[in-house]
Amino acid sequence: xxxxxxxxxxxxxxxxxxxxxxxxxxxxxxxxxxxxxxxxxxxxxxxxxxxxxxxxxxxxxxxxxxxxxxxxxxxxxxxxxxxxxxxxxxxxxxxxxxxxxxxxxxxxxxxxxxxxxxxxxxxxxxxxxxxxxxxxxxxxxxxxxxxxxxxxxxxxxxxxxxxxxxxxxxxxxxxxxxxxxxxxxxxxxxxxxxxxxxxxxxxxxxxxxxxxxxxxxxxxxxxxxxxxxxxxxxxxxxxxxxxxxxxxxxxxxxxxxxxxxxxxxxxxxxxxxxxxxxxxxxxxxxxxxxxxxxxxxxxxxxxxxxxxxxxxxxxxxxxxxxxxxxxxxxxxxxxxxxxxxxxxxxxxxxxxxxxxxxxxxxxxxxxxxxxxxxxxxxxxxxxxxxxxxxxxxxxxxxxxxxxxxxxxxxxxxxxxxxxxxxxxxxxxxxxxxxxxxxxxxxxxxxxxxxxxxxxxxxxxxxxxxxxxxxxxxxxxxxxxxxxxxxxxxxxxxxxxxxxxxxxxxxxxxxxxxxxxxxxxxxxxxxxxxxxxxxxxxxxxxxxxxxxxxxxxxxxxxxxxxxxxxxxxxxxxxxxxxxxxxxxxxxxxxxxxxxxxxxxxxxxxxxxxxxxxxxxxxxxxxxxxxxxxxxxxxxxxxxxxxxxxxxxxxxxxxxxxxxxxxxxxxxxxxxxxxxxxxxxxxxxxxxxxxxxxxxxxxxxxxxxxxxxxxxxxxxxxxxxxxxxxxxxxxxxxxxxxxxxxxxxxxxxxxxxxxxxxxxxxxxxxxxxxxxxxxxxxxxxxxxxxxxxxxxxxxxxxxxxxxxxxxxxxxxxxxxxxxxxxxxxxxxxxxxxxxxxxxxxxxxxxxxxxxxxxxx
RNA sequence: GCGGACGUGAUGGAAUGGUAGACAUAUCGGACUUAAAAUCCGAAGGCCUAGUGCCGUGUGGGUUCGAGUCCCACCGUCCGCACCA
Numbered sequence: 024x025x026x027x028x029x030x031x032x033x034x035x036x037x038x039x040x041x042x043x044x045x046x047x048x049x050x051x052x053x054x055x056x057x058x059x060x061x062x063x064x065x066x067x068x069x070x071x072x073x074x075x076x077x078x079x080x081x082x083x084x085x086x087x088x089x090x091x092x093x094x095x096x097x098x099x100x101x102x103x104x105x106x107x108x109x110x111x112x113x114x115x116x117x118x119x120x121x122x123x124x125x126x127x128x129x130x131x132x133x134x135x136x137x138x139x140x141x142x143x144x145x146x147x148x149x150x151x152x153x154x155x156x157x158x159x160x161x162x163x164x165x166x167x168x169x170x171x172x173x174x175x176x177x178x179x180x181x182x183x184x185x186x187x188x189x190x191x192x193x194x195x196x197x198x199x200x201x202x203x204x205x206x207x208x209x210x211x212x213x214x215x216x217x218x219x220x221x222x223x224x225x226x227x228x229x230x231x232x233x234x235x236x237x238x239x240x241x242x243x244x245x246x247x248x249x250x251x252x253x254x255x256x257x258x259x260x261x262x263x264x265x266x267x268x269x270x271x272x273x274x275x276x277x278x279x280x281x282x283x284x285x286x287x288x289x290x291x292x293x294x295x296x297x298x299x300x301x302x303x304x305x306x307x308x309x310x311x312x313x314x315x316x317x318x319x320x321x322x323x324x325x326x327x328x329x330x331x332x333x334x335x336x337x338x339x340x341x342x343x344x345x346x347x348x349x350x351x352x353x354x355x356x357x358x359x360x361x362x363x364x365x366x367x368x369x370x371x372x373x374x375x376x377x378x379x380x381x382x383x384x385x386x387x388x389x390x391x392x393x394x395x396x397x398x399x400x401x402x403x404x405x406x407x408x409x410x411x412x413x414x415x416x417x418x419x420x421x422x423x424x425x426x427x428x429x430x431x432x433x434x435x436x437x438x439x440x441x442x443x444x445x446x447x448x449x450x451x452x453x454x455x456x457x458x459x460x461x462x463x464x465x466x467x468x469x470x471x472x473x474x475x476x477x478x479x480x481x482x483x484x485x486x487x488x489x490x491x492x493x494x495x496x497x498x499x500x501x502x503x504x505x506x507x508x509x510x511x512x513x514x515x516x517x518x519x520x521x522x523x524x525x526x527x528x529x530x531x532x533x534x535x536x537x538x539x540x541x542x543x544x545x546x547x548x549x550x551x552x553x554x555x556x557x558x559x560x561x562x563x564x565x566x567x568x569x570x571x572x573x574x575x576x577x578x579x580x581x582x583x584x585x586x587x588x589x590x591x592x593x594x595x596x597x598x599x600x601x602x603x604x605x606x607x608x609x610x611x612x613x614x615x616x617x618x619x620x621x622x623x624x625x626x627x628x629x630x631x632x633x634x635x636x637x638x639x640x641x642x643x644x645x646x647x648x649x650x651x652x653x654x655x656x657x658x659x660x661x662x663x664x665x666x667x668x669x670x671x672x673x674x675x676x677x678x679x680x681x682x683x684x685x686x687x688x689x690x691x692x693x694x695x696x697x698x699x700x701x702x703x704x705x706x707x708x709x710x711x712x713x714x715x716x717x718x719x720x721x722x723x724x725x726x727x728x729x730x731x732x733x734x735x736x737x738x739x740x741x742x743x744x745x746x747x748x749x750x751x752x753x754x755x756x757x758x759x760x761x762x763x764x765x766x767x768x769x770x771x772x773x774x775x776x777x778x779x780x781x782x783x784x785x786x787x788x789x790x791x792x793x794x795x796x797x798x799x800x801x802x803x804x805x806x807x808x809x810x811x812x813x814x815x816x817x818x819x820x821x822x823x824x825x826x827x828x829x830x831x832x833x834x835x836x837x838x839x840x841x842x843x844x845x846x847x848x849x850x851x852x853x854x855x856x857x858x859x860x861x862x863x864x865x866x867x868x869x870x871x872x873x874x875x876x877x
Numbered sequence: 878g879c880g881g882a883c884g885u886g887a888u889g890g891a892a893u894g895g896u897a898g899a900c901a902u903a904u905c906g907g908a909c910u911u912a913a914a915a916u917c918c919g920a921a922g923g924c925c926u927a928g929u930g931c932c933g934u935g936u937g938g939g940u941u942c943g944a945g946u947c948c949c950a951c952c953g954u955c956c957g958c959a960c961c962a
Contacts, residue, residue: 062962064962065961065962067962102962105961105962106960106961106962107961107962178960179960187960188960189960189961190958190959190960190961191960191961191962192960192961193960237881237882238881240880240881241880241881241882241957244879244880244881245880245957245958245959247880311959311960312958312959312960313878313879313958313959314878314879314957314958316878317878317879317958318878319878347878365878366878443959444959446959447959447960449960450960451960452960524960525960525961525962526959526960526962529962562956562962563881563882563956563957564956564957564961564962565957565962566881566956566957567880567881567957567958567959568957568958568959569962571959602955602956648955677889677900677901678889678890678901678902679889679890680890680891683883683890684955685889686888686889688888688889688902690888690902690903691889691901691902693902694901694902695901697915698901701916704916745889745890745891745900746890746891746892746899746900748900748901749890749891749899749900749901750899750900751900752899752900752901753899753900756900759917819896820896821895821896822896823895823896823942823943825942825943826895826941826942826943826944827943828896829929830929831896852929863942864942865942866895866942866943868895871895871896872895872896872943873895874895874942874943875942876942876943
C-alpha cells in the first residue's frame with residue numbers, strides 16, 4: 024500500500040500555520056467573532072484518547088468557523104490545582120508544583136502534534152500566581168458584595184490520620200489510607216451564596232436553547248424548586264418544632280415527627296441524655312455523600328417527647344430522631360406519613376409505629392401493607408376527614424388546596440424552597456488557591472489587602488522542603504507562612520490556611536481566556552467582545568456542578584463589574600461528548616483474581632486473543648471507559664507515531680455519534696489510516712490526470728459533490744461528525760469510480776479535501792497544495808452547495824399499501840400530489856390489492872412516500 | 878436510595894413520524910500476483926413454502942394512514958449525587 028508519510032506532512036503544515044499565525048485571535052470588527060472552548064484538561068501527565076476526542080471536536084468547529092469567515096478564539100489552558108499533585112508528592116516525594124508544571128510541559132508536548140487550531144499565546148494554568156491572584160481578587164470582591172460567608176458544615180473526618188477526606192478518599196465508609204471508619208465532623212468553612220440565585224439559575228435555564236435538554240433537566244432537578252407547607256407542631260412539654268413538607272395533603276396520615284440528628288433539639292437532648300448522644304454518634308459514622316446517607320440503614324431513636332397534631336389537639340405524635348433526615352434541607356424536621364411514603368413506611372414497620380391509611384378513599388382501595396400508596400397522577404383521590412371539603416383532587420391540586428386550607432386557618436404558610444445548597448469552597452489542602460483572609464484576635468476575619476495579592480503558596484518552609492508525607496494540610500503547620508500581620512490593625516495574626524475548591528478555578532477560566540494577561544480578573548473591553556463562549560464542549564459528568572457553578576460565577580462577576588451583563592449565561596451552546604472506551608483484556612492469577620493486560624501486550628492468536636509474551640489465552644471483557652487500573656488504554660502518542668494525528672482525529676470522530684461513547688479498536692484505527700492513504704492516492708492521481716471531459720459523468724459527479732457539501736456542512740454544524748464522515752467516505756467512493764473528466768474530478772477533489780480539512784487538517788493542507796490551490800486550506804473559504812444541484816430530476820417514491828411497502832414508482836421531482844396519486848393508483852401492485860374497489864384513503868407525502876389505505 | 882440518559886445485523890452505527898440497516902469494520906467470493914501483502918470488483922439481517930413472501934430496531938401495551946423515532950409500563954446497561962477532576 025502506498026502509505027503517505029503522516030509524520031512528515033504533519034510537522035510541515037503545523038509549522039506553516041504557526042508561521043502564518045492563522046490561529047492567533049485578536050479583536051476585530053471586520054468579522055463576526057466565534058469563541059470555541061473545550062473543557063480544559065487536568066495535567067495528569069499524559070493526554071488520553073478522551074482528550075483527543077474532546078479537542079478534535081472543538082477543533083472541527085473552530086476550523087469550520089474560521090473557513091466561514093469568523094474571527095475565532097480557541098484557547099487552551101490547564102486546570103492545575105487538585106489532589107493528585109499532593110498524592111504524588113505524598114507517594115513519591117517531590118513537590119506538587121514541580122510535578123504539575125512538569126506534567127503541563129509533557130502534555131503540551133503531546134497535544135501540539137494533534138495540530139489543533141489553538142491560540143497558544145493565551146495559555147495559562149490555574150496554579151499560576153498570576154491566575155490565582157486574580158481569583159483571590161474575585162473572592163475579595165465577592166466578600167464585599169456579601170456573596171461569600173462562613174458557617175459550619177460537615178466534612179469526612181479520618182480519626183486515625185486526623186485529617187479531612189474528600190468523598191473520593193472514603194471507600195465503603197473507611198479512610199483510604201488508614202482504613203479507619205470515617206466520621207462526620209463539623210468545621211467552620213467558607214461558602215458562596217449560590218442559593219441566593221436559585222430562582223434565577225432555574226428561570227434562565229429556559230433560555231438555554233442550545234444546551235442539551237437532559238443537562239437543563241438535570242440542573243432543574245438539582246436546584247429542586249418545591250412549594251410546600253411550613254408550620255409548627257406544638258410540643259406537649261412546651262416549645263415547638265417547625266417542619267416543612269411538600270406533601271401537606273398527607274398530614275392526616277402523620278404518625279411521627281422525625282428530626283435530623285443535627286437538629287438543635289437533638290443536640291440539646293444529647294447534652295443531658297447519654298443515649299441520645301450515643302445515637303447521634305452512631306449517626307455520624309460514615310461518609311457525607313448523599314448517596315451514603317440515603318443508602319444507610321434507617322435508624323431511629325424515640326425521644327419520648329410528643330407534639331400535638333395541628334388539626335386535632337387531642338392527637339399526639341411522638342418525636343423521633345432519624346438518620347435519614349437532612350439538616351440541610353427544609354427545617355431539618357418532618358412529619359412521617361407511612362401510608363404515602365415508602366421510606367416512612369419502612370421506618371414505621373421497623374419501629375412499630377402506626378400506619379394510618381383511612382384519610383383518603385379510592386374506588387379499589389386496599390389497606391397499606393408493605394408498599395406505600397402513591398396516587399397515580401391521573402387518578403382522582405378523595406380525601407376525607409378534615410380535608411373532606413377539598414374533595415376530589417389530583418395530586419398537585421390537593422397539595423395546593425391543603426396549603427390554602429392551612430393558611431386560611433392561620434397555622435401554616437405556603438413556602439417555596441430549593442434543594443440547592445450553598446457551595447462550600449474551603450479545602451483543608453495545600454495545592455489550591457489560598458483563601459486571602461487573615462484571622463486576627465481583635466479584628467476577627469480580615470480580608471487581605473488587594474495590593475498584597477497574590478497570597479502566594481509557599482514553595483518551602485524557610486529553605487527546608489515541605490513535608491507532604493504527613494497527613495493533613497502542610498499550610499497549617501508552616502512555621503512562617505501562617506503567621507502574619509493583621510491587614511487592619513497590624514497586630515500578629517494568622518493566615519487562613521484553607522485553600523479553595525478546584526471548582527472555583529474552573530468557574531471563570533473561560534472569562535480569563537478573553538484577556539489572559541490582564542492586571543484585573545478580566546478586561547471589560549475584551550470580555551465584551553469575546554464573550555460568550557459560542558460553543559462549549561465537554562463531558563456529561565460536568566452536567567451539574569461545573570456548569571452550575573460557572574453560571575453562578577458569571578452572575579457574581581457581573582455584580583462585581585468583571586463581566587458585562589450579556590455574559591451572565593456564559594455558554595451560549597453546550598455539547599456533551601461521550602467517552603472513549605476499549606475492551607479489557609484479562610487473565611486470572613492462581614487465586615482466580617483478574618489480571619489486566621495492555622492492548623499492546625496482546626495479539627490475535629489461535630482461537631482468539633493471546634498474550635504476546637506467553638501465548639496464554641486472554642479473556643475479552645466488553646468495552647469500558649479507558650482507565651489505567653484496567654489497563655484498557657491506548658496512548659495517543661503511540662497512535663500518532665504509528666499513523667499520524669489525522670488518523671487519530673478521523674477515527675475518534677468517525678465511528679460513533681459524538682454524544683455517545685466510542686470504542687477504540689486497533690482495526691478501526693488501521694481502517695481510518697487506510698482510508699486517508701486512499702484519499703491521498705486518489706487525489707494525487709487526479710492532480711496529475713488530463714482525462715477529457717465527459718458531460719454526463721461530469722454533471723453526475725458535480726451533483727454528488729454539491730450534495731456532499733450540503734450534508735457535510737450540515738453534519739459539522741450540528742455535531743453530526745460521524746454522519747458527515749460517512750458522507751465523505753461515500754463521496755470518496757463516487758470520486759474514485761467516476762468516469763468524469765479531469766476538470767470535474769479536480770473540482771470534486773478540491774472540494775473533498777476542503778470538506779475533510781476540519782477533521783484531517785494536515786492531509787488536506789498537503790493535498791490542497793498538490794492540487795495547486797493558493798494559500799492555506801485552513802483559511803480558504805468554505806464551499807457552498809448550489810441548491811439547484813441538490814435535487815435529481817426524477818425521484819423514486821415507495822408505495823405503501825396499508826403502511827407496508829409494496830412497490831415503487833419513478834416520478835419527476837416536481838410532479839404534483841394529484842398526479843402522483845394517479846400514478847400510484849395505476850401501479851400493478853396497487854391495482855391487484857384494490858381488486859376493483861376504491862381506496863379508503865391515499866396519503867401522498869411529496870418527494871417521500873405514497874400510502875394507499877384499502 | 879434519588880436524578881438523568883441509552884438499548885437497531887457478527888461489530889461501530891445511519892434513518893426532519895415516511896423504502897430500517899447508509900457508511901465503516903470483521904467475514905466470504907472474484908480480479909491482479911509465482912506467492913503473499915497492498916489494491917480493485919462483488920456478496921451479505923433472519924426464516925421458509927423462494928413469493929417483489931413472512932418476520933425483524935431490549936420486552937409488553939398504546940397513539941397514527943404509517944413508529945427505530947411519540948406516549949405508558951417493565952427489563953438491562955451507563956453517568957451524576959454537592960470535598961475526584
